[in-house]
Amino acid sequence: MKKSRVFIVFCETVSPLGMNGEALNKSLIENISAVAPMSQFNAEGLSQPNACEIHDELIGFLPSDGIDWNCIARYDRKFALMAAVVNQHHQALYAMVSSLPIERRGISLGLGANVFPMENIAMEVEELTTLGLFHTLHRVNQSIHPKFNAIFNHADLYAKYLEVRLGEVGFSKNILTACSSSTQAIAFAASKIMVGDADLMIAGGTDSILNNFAYISFGKLGVLTHETCKPFDVNRNGAIAGECAGITVLVSEEGLKSLGLDPAFELIGFGNSMDAYKITAPDPSGIGIEKAMRKAINMSGAKASDIQYINAHGTGTRSNDEVELRAIERVVGDAAPSISVSSTKDRHGHSIAAAGIQEFHVLLASMKSGVVPANLNTTKPLQTNLRLPVGVNLQHEIKIGMTNNFAFGGVNCSLMVKKLTL
Secondary structure, eight states: OOOOOEEEEEEEBBTTBBBSSSHHHHHHHHTTTEEOOOOOSSOTTOOEEEEOOOOOGGGSSSSSSSHHHHHHHOOOOHHHHHHHHHHHSHHHHHHHTTTGGGGGGEEEEOOOOOOOOOHHHHHOOOSHHHHHHHHHHHHOOOOTTTTTTTSOOOOOOOHHHHHHHHHHOOOOEEOOGGGGGHHHHHHHHHHHHHSSSSSSEEEEEEEEEOOOHHHHHHHTOOBBSSSSTTBBTHHHHHHOOOOEEEEEEEEEEEHHHHOOOSSSSEEEEEEEEEEOTTTTBBBOOHHHHHHHHHHHHHHOOOOGGGGGGGEEEOOOOOHHHHHHHHHHHHHHHGGGGGGGGEEOOOOOOOOOOGHHHHHHHHHHHHHHHHHEEOOOOOOOOOOOOOOOOOOSSSEEOOOOEEEEEEEEOOOOOOEEEEEEOO
């Protein structure tokens, strides 16, 4: 069976590098770093007081439609981030979604684990007793809509919110695979279109680990740097924490006709693999990473040598970067000197479940502008035949690009994008 083509007609994020695509592109070109002292909670005494935060007032992006969305946003940072994306671009998104039948449209989101908002709730407790806590939780968790409440939200909150704002869909799926969540959500969305089950898919994700519980947990795992994030550096020692939310809209050829749009990009391939090597680290051989990339290339119909740029997972951790680099070398072979590789986590941080949509957007911005973002903080790069830009961005056309994301348990996902000639 011939698979349907998958066109990318929309992609936007709210990111530490900007609240929309225009701001993101400017930040990438000017090599702006969002690393700054933490403001969402008191990081005094922690090994890393800096993070990549979104400082814009998110509440201002919530609609005034009779529902108290602020109530949810107050306790759920991930929801506030996703709502900011939807409502900035509500008119364009609604026009696209409403143009197709309900049964031919769907939602696929990558999400992070919910974190109970302990600090916010603690400030609301009026009586320091078990009964006082119960009364507080009952009061703040009052339902504000048949499908929502203020806290204790189930994982389907975000997809339901999209349906309320943009229109009902025939089906939805949530994926929670840590750092590859939204990458896999995009891949799943593409698969639904390729096999003919949908003509329009809203895909993406949202996450923030900038809260006491998640931040300290990742610190305990030893994946957060004590200094700066230095992807592909011999002396790399960890990631910098971040947050992000984003949405991309993928459509079939039939969907494209209905929308009457001229897309700039096509998603031509994806690849998934599972190491099952260790819960917090990839297989040191890189076999799973290699499999994911090879699957994406095989599906695309292109050759590895056709890729001009790979936006790498590149966390700056000891266990990831060299393994990923060597896997890429094996996949591309003799074409290595013509293929650029960089990670942008050194400037926007690691947004965990939202890393996929964030870096998918970075890839599209890079392909649009013809700018390969440099590895900003890398001073002593790992030896490689690949083109590894250090400090200074590269300028060249990117017709075919790839983005990689890998997660706990060795859940690996790669996406391939082609720039279309209009």
